[in-house]
Amino acid sequence: MxxxxxxxxxxxxxxxxxxxxxxxxxxxxxxxxxxxxxxxxxxxxxxxxxxxxxxxxxxxxxxxFRDGVTAGAPRTGSFAADLRELVRRTAELLTTPLARLAVPGLIAEAATDPVVHRRLLERFSAGGWRGLDATLAAAVESGELDAEVDALVILEMVIGSALAATLTRGPDGLTPDWVDKTARILLDGVRPADYGAAP
Structure with a gap:
């Protein structure tokens, strides 16, 4: 600072x-x-x-949220694995004992304090996850990711899913199974793989 x-x-x-x-x-x-x-x-x-x-x-x-918490986006060589790891890290970040106590108050203050709002956005933006842009660029290059997909939108979906799940399931509900299912939906969508295929 x-x-x-x-x-x-x-x-x-x-x-x-x-x-x-x-x-x-x-x-x-x-x-x-x-x-x-x-x-x-x-x-x-x-x-x-x-x-x-x-x-x-x-x-x-x-x-x-110390500066090192979101340092270094996942780079496993597989975008599916990278996305799952991003979901897992976000869930872990938002469900630590301190985050459970702080996040509701920080969100409330961010609604009225533009500086707090900006800091939270910086923390959870693509810039906060250093290296995420490179991870996504590699996935586009390998054909695993649509070039039109925006990094910030991915993060909004990941973070939004984790925040909503803490409200509906409680922090202990963000289990490895939740991480797996959430990452799969983010990666593949909600339609079956054979949807719309000719009979």
Missing amino acids: SNPTGRPRDARIDDAVLSAAAELLAEVGYADLTVAAIADRAGTSRPAVYRRWPGKAHLVHEAV
Whole structure:
């Protein structure tokens, strides 16, 4: 995260604040989490926290979804396997104990805070999954993927499926079987392979 004042960032404070935010989120939940409590737990001041993050949502977002979480899109050599792995990683990402506590609050705040909204989009966009464009380009080159398919649309379908499933099934419902079935539908659609074939 950039520092608007231009002063060097102290990584020790950053790490202490992010760790404190994660610990307190697990203890009290998103609604009761405060920047003051995070600063106290981290052994720093509220102004020091606000110099780094504009508010609670921005801080929680970074604490829950560290930069390395979505680094590196899957590249197995098979687009079907890559897609399944993308579904699996997304399900895992959105059902960690911290994500279960944070995501509802972050979604609510994103509806009114354009900066939070942008950060969430960046996290879950094709740019957030570094290397995804290359994965999809390779699949187009091999004939496994239609060149007209948009990376962002794929991600919207994957992430939307995972979010909806956590609501309807609960986080524990995103099982390997759910991952397999969801990936198959995303890959092949919902029609039978022989649909429309001549009798």
